[in-house]
Ligand SMILES: Nc1ncnc2c1ncn2[C@@H]1O[C@H](COP(=O)(O)OP(=O)(O)OP(=O)(O)O)[C@@H](O)[C@H]1O
Ligand SMILES: Cc1ncsc1CCO
């Protein structure tokens with residue numbers, strides 16, 4: 001685990017090009033910015049080539065697309081592949097909505113992501129395994145999470161992050177599990193979207209995407225865990241405010257002190 005990559009990220013301040021959703025776009029921009037990356041968003045396909053060109057990595061969030069946006073998302077993904085920029089996909093609610101699953105499946109036939117980041121319901125759907133997803137949430141299932149993540153990684157030939165109380169990060173062969181975190185993440189819609197964009201930021205500074213992905217998960221979850229530990233009864237509003245502060249100020253040493261992974 002290369003936790004020191006956080007210092008490298010802050011030093012390099014990589015540009016991360018995000019196609020976000022209208023629900024969480026501001027969290028994604030401010031989360032990246034607070035951590036030390038440089039976010040940029042766009043909805044216009046005419047500037048896609050230039051945008052991908054200036055980015056260190058690209059994150060495509062499938063949270064609330066329209067059909068014209070699917071065209072833009074596909075073009076941006078293809079440009080990222082062509083320009084050899086790391087590409088992260090967040091397949092929001094593909095386990096709960098058939099239309100989304102169909103669009104995501106088609107997208108994955110035309111572009112090659114470096115990382116797919118989703119919760120159990122989303123990753124199980126892309127793995128083709130049984131699970132009862134609930135809207136944007138993970139939902140219920142009885143399958144083994146490591147097996148689900150590995151199946152998805154082997155099927156789509158990329159690194160997969162299955163996030164939740166424990167994050168599973170795998171390239172289909174190697175697997176790491178991050179136990180840090182706090183249930184407070186679930187009180188803020190967009191925690192997952194922030195994580196996906198932060199994974200892209202780490203991919204921009206570390207060519208080994210398996211290393212980048214696991215470090216991003218550990219850094220984000222450990223920072224949230226430290227925030228949760230600062231008050232006995234913290235609510236959703238305070239958590240996100242303090243999380244933004246902590247993304248900015250938490251040091252590598254402070255993360256190393258709480259890091260829990262196997
Ligand atoms: N119960 C939990 N305990 C500890 N950490 C958690 C818990 N649930 C989620 N997390 C953490 O929250 C972050 C977001 O992951 P999550 O799986 O909730 O994403 P998501 O379902 O896509 O969220 P959303 O779509 O609402 O943005 C990750 O860092 C994960 O480790
Ligand atoms: C609530 C919601 N609906 C579509 S996207 C989104 C935010 C989580 O990605």
Ligand SMILES: [Mg+2]
Nearest residue numbers: 092136192193
């Ligand atoms: Mg999500």
